Amino acid sequence: MGARVVAVLVLLAAGTAAAGDVRAPCAERDPLRRPYFGDLHVHTALSFDAAQQGTRNTPRDAYRFARGEAVGVQPYAADGTPLRTVRLRRPLDFAAVTDHAELLGETRICTDPSLPGHDALVCRLTQRWPWLAYMLVASQMLDVAAPRRYGFCGDDGAVCREAMRGPWQEIQTAAEEAYDRSAACRFTTFIAYEWSGDPDGHMVHRNVIFRNATVPPLPANFVDDRTAPRLWQRLRAECIEAGTGCDALVIPHNANLSGGLLFGPPADAAEARVRAGLEVLLEVTQHKGDSECRRGVGLTDEDCGFETLDFGRMRESAMPWERTDPPPMSYAREILAAGLAHEARLGVNPYKVGLVGSTDTHLGTPGLVDEDRFVGHAAGIVTSRLEVPPLPDDARLNPGGLVVAWAEENSREALFAALRRREAYSTSGPRLAVRFFGGWDYPADACERPDLAAVGYAGGVPMGGDLPAAHVGQAPMFIVSAAADAGTADHPGMPLERLQIVKLWHDGRVAHQRVFDVAGARGAAGGVDPATCRPRADGPRSLCALWRDPEFDAERSAVYYARVLEQPSCRWTAWECLRARVDCTRGAPAGMEACCDPAVPRTIRERAVTSPIWYAGRSSRSGG
Amino acid sequence: MSARRARLLVWTALLVAMPVPLVIVGRGYVPVGTLVQLAGATLAIGVLERADGAVGILATVLLAQVMLWAVVGWLLAGLVVGVLRGVAGRALGGVTLALVIIGLAITLVLPVYRSPFHASRARQTLLQVYG
Numbered sequence: 112m113g114a115r116v117v118a119v120l121v122l123l124a125a126g127t128a129a130a131g132d133v134r135a136p137c138a139e140r141d142p143l144r145r146p147y148f149g150d151l152h153v154h155t156a157l158s159f160d161a162a163q164q165g166t167r168n169t170p171r172d173a174y175r176f177a178r179g180e181a182v183g184v185q186p187y188a189a190d191g192t193p194l195r196t197v198r199l200r201r202p203l204d205f206a207a208v209t210d211h212a213e214l215l216g217e218t219r220i221c222t223d224p225s226l227p228g229h230d231a232l233v234c235r236l237t238q239r240w241p242w243l244a245y246m247l248v249a250s251q252m253l254d255v256a257a258p259r260r261y262g263f264c265g266d267d268g269a270v271c272r273e274a275m276r277g278p279w280q281e282i283q284t285a286a287e288e289a290y291d292r293s294a295a296c297r298f299t300t301f302i303a304y305e306w307s308g309d310p311d312g313h314m315v316h317r318n319v320i321f322r323n324a325t326v327p328p329l330p331a332n333f334v335d336d337r338t339a340p341r342l343w344q345r346l347r348a349e350c351i352e353a354g355t356g357c358d359a360l361v362i363p364h365n366a367n368l369s370g371g372l373l374f375g376p377p378a379d380a381a382e383a384r385v386r387a388g389l390e391v392l393l394e395v396t397q398h399k400g401d402s403e404c405r406r407g408v409g410l411t412d413e414d415c416g417f418e419t420l421d422f423g424r425m426r427e428s429a430m431p432w433e434r435t436d437p438p439p440m441s442y443a444r445e446i447l448a449a450g451l452a453h454e455a456r457l458g459v460n461p462y463k464v465g466l467v468g469s470t471d472t473h474l475g476t477p478g479l480v481d482e483d484r485f486v487g488h489a490a491g492i493v494t495s496r497l498e499v500p501p502l503p504d505d506a507r508l509n510p511g512g513l514v515v516a517w518a519e520e521n522s523r524e525a526l527f528a529a530l531r532r533r534e535a536y537s538t539s540g541p542r543l544a545v546r547f548f549g550g551w552d553y554p555a556d557a558c559e560r561p562d563l564a565a566v567g568y569a570g571g572v573p574m575g576g577d578l579p580a581a582h583v584g585q586a587p588m589f590i591v592s593a594a595a596d597a598g599t600a601d602h603p604g605m606p607l608e609r610l611q612i613v614k615l616w617h618d619g620r621v622a623h624q625r626v627f628d629v630a631g632a633r634g635a636a637g638g639v640d641p642a643t644c645r646p647r648a649d650g651p652r653s654l655c656a657l658w659r660d661p662e663f664d665a666e667r668s669a670v671y672y673a674r675v676l677e678q679p680s681c682r683w684t685a686w687e688c689l690r691a692r693v694d695c696t697r698g699a700p701a702g703m704e705a706c707c708d709p710a711v712p713r714t715i716r717e718r719a720v721t722s723p724i725w726y727a728g729r730s731s732r733s734g735g
Numbered sequence: 736m737s738a739r740r741a742r743l744l745v746w747t748a749l750l751v752a753m754p755v756p757l758v759i760v761g762r763g764y765v766p767v768g769t770l771v772q773l774a775g776a777t778l779a780i781g782v783l784e785r786a787d788g789a790v791g792i793l794a795t796v797l798l799a800q801v802m803l804w805a806v807v808g809w810l811l812a813g814l815v816v817g818v819l820r821g822v823a824g825r826a827l828g829g830v831t832l833a834l835v836i837i838g839l840a841i842t843l844v845l846p847v848y849r850s851p852f853h854a855s856r857a858r859q860t861l862l863q864v865y866g
Binding site for chain 1: 762773777779780783784785788789792793851853854856
């Protein structure tokens with residue numbers, strides 16, 4: 112084992128020394144990788160919806176905030192002074208501003224009097240009644256299958272496309288300025304945008320993250336490229352195959368609100384291959400609900416009710432009479448299992464996605480995930496544009512999560528490589544450090560070993576990887592190790608409750624799933640007193656398990672991922688209700704009805720969900 | 736001033752200045768005239784740009800509220816004028832006018848409206864809510 116560990120370390124070190132942006136080498140570099148915490152889903156005032164919500168923070172402000180500086184958020188006083196100021200308890204390690212590519216030009220025209228079209232009716236509407244414009248324009252441009260640009264964009268939309276150049280350049284400049292190219296390697300940025308299609312209100316949104324400063328001249332957008340294959344085609348033509356050094360990956364999100372369309376069946380093997388090459392991650396944790404799993408789809412997993420929305424399209428939050436249930440393929444477990452079925456049919460798995468989180472903040476405040484300091488994210492029908500409502504956001508929404516990448520150093524090259532190989536995971540906010548390895552022959556004392564990571568890499572693959580071919584008569588083993596979030600002096604992190612391994616497989620007809628508790632126990636002492644939000648008792652600060660699949664079938668392909676649950680803590684709504692001293696025996700005050708609604712949980716189990724490890728069954732390996 | 740004219744005057748004043756609850760996304764109290772403005776802007780987008788998206792439902796909801804409050808206002812104006820006629824007798828015109836002026840003066844000075852649609856203020860006076 113020792114020689115293998117050394118060999119793996121050498122390979123790891125060599126494999127990530129590829130040339131990238133010009134920068135000083137990082138002073139700190141760990142060949143066994145460290146967890147870096149970031150947010151890859153951030154909107155600023157450049158996004159139309161954020162601007163109409165009163166957001167004034169720019170990409171530059173967003174990066175300042177991510178690095179630990181305080182920024183103001185709406186509402187603003189008449190003199191422009193923000194009435195609320197927010198600051199992260201701990202800075203992030205990396206971030207990407209992902210403003211909506213759609214309406215990027217229109218938003219700029221409507222806010223810059225020097226640009227042609229500024230006096231158009233739609234722009235006047237945004238200036239006179241921004242909240243009405245928010246509803247009307249978003250519904251016409253972001254919520255329909257075939258959006259058309261407004262008249263002021265010109266017959267072919269050229270005026271608005273041209274106006275996109277300014278904000279797109281601003282996004283790039285802010286990312287370049289905030290990227291720490293010194294040897295300290297404190298903070299990394301990625302140039303990025305969001306392609307935001309909503310055919311009939313079904314979200315098929317995708318964040319596009321670029322590896323370096325070489326990017327296409329304009330972002331692709333749903334108005335001009337209305338299908339995901341068109342987006343991928345444009346990215347390949349203008350970036351990946353352009354021979355310029357440009358490289359990108361695509362992160363779909365909100366499968367829960369996509370009506371199953373985010374992961375529609377691939378047309379053929381070629382399309383599946385293109386998709387698999389670009390869409391290597393899925394954002395399962397964010398402000399607008401969790402997309403890991405849900406109860407009621409042949410599933411009794413009681414931990415699947417976490418931040419699950421009770422509607423299938425965002426518009427239904429305002430129009431409950433249109434309410435629909437999310438159809439199949441709206442949650443990661445269904446998607447990952449379906450990928451195995453496609454692989455058996457096409458020879459390629461189009462849904463080989465790692466699982467990550469982010470916020471989807473529309474305030475320009477990346478990483479603002481603390482339940483006790485949530486100020487809303489300005490992405491729905493509750494607005495703080497003019498005044499802060501009693502509850503700062505829709506009680507069904509949440510502060511979102513973070514993406515964690517295991518990388519050798521905090522640089523674009525290392526982090527992008529980690530994301531691409533799916534050695535990344537999602538947390539619902541807390542900074543949990545989670546390792547997940549799969550192999551065939553781990554030592555029984557792996558969890559006690561001080562060199563657990565080296566053992567994990569040497570004996571198998573990390574999260575995001577593929578298990579090598581099965582050893583005859585053996586079942587795969589998995590190491591899952593988690594360290595609780597230490598938190599800060601004023602806000603210590605919660606202890607851990609459980610480690611779980613989720614196994615998914617597909618028999619060609621239906622998907623199957625099993626959840627195994629591998630360490631800890633549900634309801635173990637601890638958690639918080641929901642009446643005061645104070646922790647009750649301490650608990651484990653770390654858990655580790657070595658687990659062998661007791662039901663392994665070498666013929667059958669399978670997917671495994673780990674889930675780490677913290678002990679229960681107060682949800683953001685409980686903190687708000689506590690601060691407002693709501694007494695439900697007297698009835699909730701106006702605007703705080705959620706405080707006394709039994710459907711709104713007072714406590715949640717914050718969590719981390721790792722990217723999976725895939726096993727290709729013998730029949731699949733032989734091309735069956 | 737005839738009772739009918741007095742009723743028309745009170746009704747117009749109510750439509751222009753009486754704060755009514757806003758039943759649409761967001762909470763607030765606005766004059767019916769503001770609802771007319773919002774409905775007009777929505778219809779303008781529908782006619783001059785296009786009528787897809789939320790144009791239909793927003794215009795319907797806003798216009799339905801306008802019609803509801805127009806009817807309620809007419810009934811209320813009748814009630815008010817009936818009371819005034821009993822109290823003021825032949826001075827109905829003067830008393831009605833004075834009442835309307837006092838009401839408008841209050842709404843011009845105090846921020847009695849709360850429109851989430853306003854561009855910059857959470858609470859507005861009469862001029863601000865239309866401004």
